[in-house]
Amino acid sequence: MTGQASSGAAPMLVLDDVTAGYGDFQALFGVSLDVKAGEAVAVIGPNGAGKSTLMRAISGMILLKGGTVVMEGQRLSEVAPHKIVEMGIAHVPENRRLFPRMSVEENLRVGSFAPPFRAKYADRLEFVYTLFPRMKERRNQLAGTMSGGEQQMCAIGRALMSDPKILLMDEPSAGLAPVIVQQVFELIRKIRADGLTVLIVEQNVQQVLKVVDRAYLLEAGTIRHSGLAADLLGSEDIRRAYIGV
Amino acid sequence: MNRQILMGLGAIALIAVPFIGVPPYWLHIMIVILIWSFAYTGWSVMGRFGLVSLGHGAFMGIGAYGTALLWNHAGMSPWLGIPIAMALAGLFALLVGYPCFKYRIVGHYFALVTLALSEIVRQVIVATRDHTGGSLGYTPEPHGGEGYSIVALQFPEKTHFYLIALGVWMVGLIIWRAVDRSMSRYALEAISEDEDASASVGVEVTKEKLKITVLSAVMTAFAGAMYCQYQMFVSPDTVSGIGISLQIVFAVVAGGIYTRFGPTVGAIITIVLAEVLRINIAELEGLFGFKPAGLDNTIYGIMLVLFIIFLPKGVLGSIQGRLFGRSA
Amino acid sequence: METFFDNLFSVFFIETLLNGLLYGGVLALLSLGLNLIFGVIDVVWICYAELVMLGMYAVYFAHNVYGLPMLPACAVAILAVALLGYILHRVVIAHVLGKAPINQLLATGGVLFFLQSIATLIFGVEFLSVGVSLGSFQITEDIYVSKSQLVAFIIAAVTVLGMYLFLSRSYMGAAIRAISQDREIMILMGVDANRLYGITSAIGGGLAGLAACLLALQFDVHPFVGISFGPLVFMICVMGGLGNLVGGFIAAFVFAQLIATGSYFADLEWGAVLAFCVFVIAMFIRPEGLFARKS
Numbered sequence: 001m002t003g004q005a006s007s008g009a010a011p012m013l014v015l016d017d018v019t020a021g022y023g024d025f026q027a028l029f030g031v032s033l034d035v036k037a038g039e040a041v042a043v044i045g046p047n048g049a050g051k052s053t054l055m056r057a058i059s060g061m062i063l064l065k066g067g068t069v070v071m072e073g074q075r076l077s078e079v080a081p082h083k084i085v086e087m088g089i090a091h092v093p094e095n096r097r098l099f100p101r102m103s104v105e106e107n108l109r110v111g112s113f114a115p116p117f118r119a120k121y122a123d124r125l126e127f128v129y130t131l132f133p134r135m136k137e138r139r140n141q142l143a144g145t146m147s148g149g150e151q152q153m154c155a156i157g158r159a160l161m162s163d164p165k166i167l168l169m170d171e172p173s174a175g176l177a178p179v180i181v182q183q184v185f186e187l188i189r190k191i192r193a194d195g196l197t198v199l200i201v202e203q204n205v206q207q208v209l210k211v212v213d214r215a216y217l218l219e220a221g222t223i224r225h226s227g228l229a230a231d232l233l234g235s236e237d238i239r240r241a242y243i244g245v
Numbered sequence: 246m247n248r249q250i251l252m253g254l255g256a257i258a259l260i261a262v263p264f265i266g267v268p269p270y271w272l273h274i275m276i277v278i279l280i281w282s283f284a285y286t287g288w289s290v291m292g293r294f295g296l297v298s299l300g301h302g303a304f305m306g307i308g309a310y311g312t313a314l315l316w317n318h319a320g321m322s323p324w325l326g327i328p329i330a331m332a333l334a335g336l337f338a339l340l341v342g343y344p345c346f347k348y349r350i351v352g353h354y355f356a357l358v359t360l361a362l363s364e365i366v367r368q369v370i371v372a373t374r375d376h377t378g379g380s381l382g383y384t385p386e387p388h389g390g391e392g393y394s395i396v397a398l399q400f401p402e403k404t405h406f407y408l409i410a411l412g413v414w415m416v417g418l419i420i421w422r423a424v425d426r427s428m429s430r431y432a433l434e435a436i437s438e439d440e441d442a443s444a445s446v447g448v449e450v451t452k453e454k455l456k457i458t459v460l461s462a463v464m465t466a467f468a469g470a471m472y473c474q475y476q477m478f479v480s481p482d483t484v485s486g487i488g489i490s491l492q493i494v495f496a497v498v499a500g501g502i503y504t505r506f507g508p509t510v511g512a513i514i515t516i517v518l519a520e521v522l523r524i525n526i527a528e529l530e531g532l533f534g535f536k537p538a539g540l541d542n543t544i545y546g547i548m549l550v551l552f553i554i555f556l557p558k559g560v561l562g563s564i565q566g567r568l569f570g571r572s573a
Numbered sequence: 574m575e576t577f578f579d580n581l582f583s584v585f586f587i588e589t590l591l592n593g594l595l596y597g598g599v600l601a602l603l604s605l606g607l608n609l610i611f612g613v614i615d616v617v618w619i620c621y622a623e624l625v626m627l628g629m630y631a632v633y634f635a636h637n638v639y640g641l642p643m644l645p646a647c648a649v650a651i652l653a654v655a656l657l658g659y660i661l662h663r664v665v666i667a668h669v670l671g672k673a674p675i676n677q678l679l680a681t682g683g684v685l686f687f688l689q690s691i692a693t694l695i696f697g698v699e700f701l702s703v704g705v706s707l708g709s710f711q712i713t714e715d716i717y718v719s720k721s722q723l724v725a726f727i728i729a730a731v732t733v734l735g736m737y738l739f740l741s742r743s744y745m746g747a748a749i750r751a752i753s754q755d756r757e758i759m760i761l762m763g764v765d766a767n768r769l770y771g772i773t774s775a776i777g778g779g780l781a782g783l784a785a786c787l788l789a790l791q792f793d794v795h796p797f798v799g800i801s802f803g804p805l806v807f808m809i810c811v812m813g814g815l816g817n818l819v820g821g822f823i824a825a826f827v828f829a830q831l832i833a834t835g836s837y838f839a840d841l842e843w844g845a846v847l848a849f850c851v852f853v854i855a856m857f858i859r860p861e862g863l864f865a866r867k868s
Binding site: 297299341344348350353357360362369487498543545547549554557 | 619690
């Protein structure tokens with residue numbers, strides 16, 4: 001899988017000098033990064049570094065103040081924010097954000113809302129249920145009543161309903177019990193095995209570096225380091241600052 | 246210092262108004278503005294803390310009808326009747342406010358619960374038509390020769406009432422300032438920002454909210470009684486119900502909810518606007534040969550919507566914001 | 574107490590309860606529209622009943638003035654009010670989205686003033702009657718039911734059922750329910766919130782238009798007719814839990830019975846007073862609405 005990430009392939013998603021924030025508060029100061037097709041890339045960094053802002057800026061939840069985000073040659077600032085998902089970018093938001101008073105299947109259905117996805121609804125549902133048989137079991141359960149791990153599955157499933165080219169995941173392990181965290185990283189491996197490109201934001205640095213190819217270190221809204229996951233995992237500085245070993 | 250001199254001069258000028266030959270019509274408009282300004286100030290002392298009540302028509306109605314009913318049916322002088330009606334309004338506020346605040350009814354819910362209150366009072370007035378005259382309205386019985394009576398607080402001479410209303414209005418401003426400078430203000434501002442956090446640092450949320458609500462209700466009831474004594478006529482539509490409740494909130498927001506003279510400016514804007522529209526439309530009648538009933542309120546409604554959309558801080562609030570660069 | 578029990582078991586009381594039930598259907602329809610709008614857009618249309626009032630005028634003019642048969646006249650009214658709902662959203666509501674609730678309430682309150690007075694201006698203050706009488710039929714020897722009330726009830730019930738199916742089966746319906754649960758992430762689902770707001774406003778307007786048709790069968794129309802049921806519909810929605818469609822549905826029938834019973838034993842106003850008092854008490858027992866889910 002990691003072989004697809006060989007150099008030379010044009011990157012799928014490119015961020016160039018992105019600045020963004022909320023109102024007067026600026027959270028990102030000129031962030032540049034790229035993700036190639038088939039790659040899994042992580043953005044790691046401390047709390048408040050701007051990791052979630054980065055994800056929100058890509059998927060159109062907040063507007064950029066400067067810089068560009070380009071998906072397969074198309075500048076996203078030229079696309080209506082709600083059309084970004086139709087470009088093949090799916091975003092699993094922080095804290096899962098399911099619709100708690102709707103069933104699992106209804107949550108998945110909302111994931112197929114955009115007209116181009118509706119025709120593929122049955123196929124995608126089948127795909128998600130094959131990937132997560134647990135969701136098929138729970139299809140009629142209200143999403144808000146499930147455990148945290150199940151909710152994370154449902155949230156990922158909902159994002160996969162749009163048959164995305166790249167999956168953005170914002171802190172998928174946050175707020176979950178350690179055993180469940182293991183399961184979530186298993187899920188990410190599984191998704192990667194299907195050849196899906198992944199951009200993931202995590203605080204659980206040690207775990208995430210084991211499932212991605214490359215990583216960027218984001219601190220106070222700027223990229224401090226980047227490199228292959230294995231190298232970062234071996235780096236004394238990173239280990240001391242973020243892994244705590 | 247300049248400010249105080251200015252205010253003193255303003256007060257003297259206002260007191261002098263009836264003695265310099267102002268036509269009765271203008272004096273009438275000024276009295277109405279002063280009474281409503283007091284009512285609006287009464288609403289704003291709680292409204293500014295995010296306690297958006299649409300129920301103040303209820304307090305107004307209790308004040309007006311309570312005083313008039315006690316006078317007509319029990320022969321009780323308004324000197325006694327008004328305090329009793331105010332106490333009733335305060336009690337009503339307490340009765341409704343306590344559970345509201347205890348169970349944290351806020352925002353849309355608070356507005357709608359209080360809206361129901363003003364509707365209850367209006368419906369009760371209409372339903373007890375044998376005593377209150379129902380939707381046709383009600384008149385306090387005139388007392389003494391030529392309608393002039395200190396006991397019954399009835400003054401056919403506009404000058405007297407003007408001076409009373411002026412005094413009341415000034416008291417309203419003093420109350421506003423006292424609230425503005427009290428410890429309760431900080432407590433209530435904290436509550437409107439974050440109720441849980443304020444409770445955790447020792448603010449007695451329910452008590453603070455109740456205090457300001459009762460004050461506001463009592464002030465509004467007094468305005469209702471004043472209005473009734475001045476006009477010598479009240480009807481459910483002029484002192485209670487949704488229409489009046491909305492009118493109160495509109496005027497305050499139009500004038501400026503966070504400034505002392507905001508409610509007064511709101512009263513001036515809304516009342517002068519309504520009068521100008523009413524008069525001009527009467528002239529249009531001569532022009533067109535028919536009466537375009539409702540045109541005044543149509544324009545009024547449009548202007549209110551425009552106000553809310555384009556001047557959400559109110560006229561005075563926006564002007565002050567521009568002059569002094571306040572961002573609040 | 575004798576008279577009380579005499580009253581209680583009289584056939585007229587049973588007829589009253591029946592009328593309450595039938596009235597409940599129309600109230601349910603009204604609260605459905607308002608609830609839908611609140612759930613999706615998070616704004617209370619204080620002027621909702623005034624849209625209904627204009628719908629009643631639309632029926633009157635289409636049928637009585639321009640001579641359209643009743644059914645096309647109703648279709649015209651429904652479309653007209655749906656359009657009005659959409660315009661209201663674009664012209665007023667869109668500007669106060671995300672503003673303080675007080676400003677939202679006041680903006681729609683201003684529209685209430687505006688609609689009442691423009692109706693007075695255009696139509697005058699006379700009571701106008703569509704004058705369609707469907708007659709009534711006999712259930713038992715003493716109990717009669719007005720056919721227009723029954724028709725109104727059936728159409729309201731069918732519409733509520735139809736809305737339920739729309740909300741539970743269609744993509745649009747799923748999005749409408751979803752947006753009331755999490756507004757911010759709808760953009761990730763490819764939902765253009767503004768378009769959804771516009772559609773919901775038109776649907777809410779259409780429901781108001783339909784309610785107007787049903788009310789026009791039973792009541793005269795005048796510019797202030799909205800006041801007679803507007804506050805009631807707010808109470809119903811709050812008691813059912815704002816945005817909770819099922820709760821609003823049940824509350825509509827409870828309120829209709831309270832009013833029918835109150836007005837049977839005393840005056841119509843006392844029926845309303847009774848309903849409002851029950852509402853206030855209910856709010857103290859369950860502040861988030863009697864049928865609200867625990868969060």
